[in-house]
Amino acid sequence: MGAMNAPSSPYRSGFACFVGRPNAGKSTLTNALVGTKVAITSDRPQTTRHTVRGIVHRPDAQLVLVDTPGLHKPRTLLGERLNDLVRSTWAEVDVIGFCVPADQKLGPGDKFIAKELAEIKKSTPKVALVTKTDLVDSKRLAEQLIAVQQLGAELGIEWAEIIPVSAVGDKQVDLVADLLTKLLPEGMPLYPDGDLTDEPEQIMVAELIREAALEGVRDELPHSLAVVVEEMIPREGRPADRPLLDIHANVYIERQSQKAIVIGAKGSRLKHVGTTARKQIEALLGTPVYLDLHVKVAKDWQRDPKQLRKLGF
Numbered sequence: 001m002g003a004m005n006a007p008s009s010p011y012r013s014g015f016a017c018f019v020g021r022p023n024a025g026k027s028t029l030t031n032a033l034v035g036t037k038v039a040i041t042s043d044r045p046q047t048t049r050h051t052v053r054g055i056v057h058r059p060d061a062q063l064v065l066v067d068t069p070g071l072h073k074p075r076t077l078l079g080e081r082l083n084d085l086v087r088s089t090w091a092e093v094d095v096i097g098f099c100v101p102a103d104q105k106l107g108p109g110d111k112f113i114a115k116e117l118a119e120i121k122k123s124t125p126k127v128a129l130v131t132k133t134d135l136v137d138s139k140r141l142a143e144q145l146i147a148v149q150q151l152g153a154e155l156g157i158e159w160a161e162i163i164p165v166s167a168v169g170d171k172q173v174d175l176v177a178d179l180l181t182k183l184l185p186e187g188m189p190l191y192p193d194g195d196l197t198d199e200p201e202q203i204m205v206a207e208l209i210r211e212a213a214l215e216g217v218r219d220e221l222p223h224s225l226a227v228v229v230e231e232m233i234p235r236e237g238r239p240a241d242r243p244l245l246d247i248h249a250n251v252y253i254e255r256q257s258q259k260a261i262v263i264g265a266k267g268s269r270l271k272h273v274g275t276t277a278r279k280q281i282e283a284l285l286g287t288p289v290y291l292d293l294h295v296k297v298a299k300d301w302q303r304d305p306k307q308l309r310k311l312g313f
């Protein structure tokens with residue numbers, strides 16, 4: 001039978017990244033597509049600092065999602081590095097998804113990013129994703145779809161697709177995967193089946209600690225906190241059925257005065273941060289963890305290239 005039928009569609013593989021202003025729903029959509037929590041989401045902007053990949057495996061395609069930090073107006077060296085990282089990621093991927101939330105009018109932030117997008121080579125397909133459709137009625141959604149269409153026309157971007165999607169409401173998530181994979185080049189699988197992310201574990205662990213340390217004090221320490229996992233080693237002499245992973249991590253802040261905020265009265269806050277992070281790390285790695293946290297001052301690390309390198313930027 002097979003020989004007479006139209007040839008089956010070729011295997012496709014490649015990279016996609018979602019761009020959009022902070023809080024546009026990029027991480028949540030990545031997680032919904034991959035089906036497991038890989039990127040760190042939060043209801044506060046700019047928590048995604050590292051390139052985190054999620055991998056969608058399909059019988060006929062493999063879609064590797066590269067999650068970038070939000071592009072923003074650089075104020076510090078760190079800001080510039082992040083923007084460079086974003087741009088170099090855009091230039092390398094096979095398809096770009098431009099995310100705009102349905103519940104907010106297009107603003108200068110979206111235009112700033114769309115303008116950058118217009119500069120990316122024509123051969124890279126660009127898809128517009130109107131996210132969070134569960135938050136609006138159909139009239140508002142239609143308006144947003146038109147606004148996105150017009151923004152593209154204004155800037156000379158030809159959208160390969162404009163797709164409304166709700167990651168939280170699980171509406172059209174599969175369609176997004178279908179349409180993105182169709183736009184990928186033909187090619188072999190890039191990762192072994194079953195891999196969900198190639199983000200090194202230490203970076204994911206550091207992200208979880210950073211999230212916990214920022215909880216509730218983001219206004220006081222918005223960008224001045226970095227976490228480095230110094231080591232992760234299985235505790236020696238444990239019985240095979242009761243393993244324990246020792247994790248030593250440093251929380252870096254910029255100024256001595258911020259130390260008190262992180263540590264709290266008699267160390268109460270740091271203890272809470274440690275417990276919260278430990279539970280999440282245990283869930284991520286599937287093993288009991290002993291987490292040892294130290295708070296250190298790295299003076300003005302955002303402006304110092306040597307410190308930035310040490311902190312992984």
Ligand SMILES: Nc1nc2c(ncn2[C@@H]2O[C@H](COP(=O)(O)OP(=O)(O)OP(=O)(O)O)[C@@H](O)[C@H]2O)c(=O)[nH]1
Binds near residue numbers: 027045048131133135
């Ligand atoms: N109602 C609803 N909320 C959503 C949806 N997708 C994301 N959100 C919420 O919007 C907020 C931001 O989502 P993220 O996925 O962290 O956004 P992001 O674009 O990755 O943000 P940055 O990492 O700051 O760039 C979170 O509170 C999410 O829960 C959705 O489909 N529906």
